[in-house]
Amino acid sequence: MKINITKDLKLSRIIHGHWRLADWDLSAQELLKLTEQLIELGITTFDHADIYGNHTCESLFGEALKLKKGLREKIQIITKCGIKLNTDKFPNRDIKYYDYSYDHIINSVNTSLQNLNTDYIDILLLHRPAPFFNPEEVALVFSHLELSGKVLYCGVSNFTPSQYEMLNAYTDERLVTNQVEISPLCLENFENGNIDFFLKEKIKPMAWSPMAGGKLFNPTNEHEINVFEILSEIAQEHNTESIAKIAYAWLLNHPVGILPIVGSQKLNRIKEAVEALEIKLTTEQWYKIYSSAIGSEVP
Numbered sequence: 001m002k003i004n005i006t007k008d009l010k011l012s013r014i015i016h017g018h019w020r021l022a023d024w025d026l027s028a029q030e031l032l033k034l035t036e037q038l039i040e041l042g043i044t045t046f047d048h049a050d051i052y053g054n055h056t057c058e059s060l061f062g063e064a065l066k067l068k069k070g071l072r073e074k075i076q077i078i079t080k081c082g083i084k085l086n087t088d089k090f091p092n093r094d095i096k097y098y099d100y101s102y103d104h105i106i107n108s109v110n111t112s113l114q115n116l117n118t119d120y121i122d123i124l125l126l127h128r129p130a131p132f133f134n135p136e137e138v139a140l141v142f143s144h145l146e147l148s149g150k151v152l153y154c155g156v157s158n159f160t161p162s163q164y165e166m167l168n169a170y171t172d173e174r175l176v177t178n179q180v181e182i183s184p185l186c187l188e189n190f191e192n193g194n195i196d197f198f199l200k201e202k203i204k205p206m207a208w209s210p211m212a213g214g215k216l217f218n219p220t221n222e223h224e225i226n227v228f229e230i231l232s233e234i235a236q237e238h239n240t241e242s243i244a245k246i247a248y249a250w251l252l253n254h255p256v257g258i259l260p261i262v263g264s265q266k267l268n269r270i271k272e273a274v275e276a277l278e279i280k281l282t283t284e285q286w287y288k289i290y291s292s293a294i295g296s297e298v299p
């Protein structure tokens, strides 16, 4: 259930994502209970971003962490920076944009630390690649953050192989992961070279929206219905009614070593991701899902 992302840092193979946390309407006590239940299941890694819930999710989790001494040491926290939202919280901003300046990254990390009630972040990710980007400045801030102990490791999200290589060259190869969208309804990273690149570089990617944000369960067009039907057929072959388990297994069985980020708040649904670790798909079953996802037989 644990996976080494670097020599020193182990993450849980299944990560819990907190993007939707503000919608869950949990008290700090309830969130603490959920977190402890997840730790029992072996899920110890939690994914955040400064902007989640219009900058509220990190604080909600921080309030829960504050309730239990020693909890922080049992978990790993990922958070992200770089997107500047144009929301009511920032009335002086005219537009949404990306900011990877030294000052913004430092300020963002300091705010995340305060919100999360912690003095270190396990992995800091740059949330999205940016057309206006100075890798020398980012390299400088990464080494300062790591030297200060505020951030243990740095990585990126939604980068292409060339964007990853470019930043890695400036940062003395210190990037540890790339968090990208992968699901049977999102094959972009099979097509843009990322999966091959991860295999070549032995990078363990994290998969966001592994259930396509819930769309897998509520298909609305012919393509989505086909994917749903194939997942259901394979679920039956594995004596389960859970197509979620099969969709998680499709990610987990891939040799690249994907870490799915589960976005559900429901314990029984989160458990399905853990149970999927036991499911071994045949290569034919894997391709049945892939073929339904691309909408045709492979060439």
Ligand SMILES: NC(=O)c1ccc[n+]([C@@H]2O[C@H](COP(=O)([O-])OP(=O)(O)OC[C@H]3O[C@@H](n4cnc5c(N)ncnc54)[C@H](OP(=O)(O)O)[C@@H]3O)[C@@H](O)[C@H]2O)c1
Residues within 6 Å of the ligand: 016, 017, 018, 019, 020, 047, 048, 127, 157, 158, 179, 180, 207, 208, 209, 210, 211, 212, 213, 214, 215, 217, 244, 261, 262, 263, 264, 265, 266, 269
């Ligand atoms: N790096 C990035 O750019 C980026 C972008 C987006 C997300 N993320 C990360 O990835 C995490 C996961 O993304 P996500 O929330 O979109 O993940 P997801 O697991 O694909 O989608 C979660 C949604 O699907 C529903 N769902 C899950 N299992 C279900 C089931 N068995 N039956 C019916 N509905 C089900 C959930 O509802 P219930 O809660 O009611 O179960 C929830 O609304 C986020 O929390 C965030 O940490 C990163």
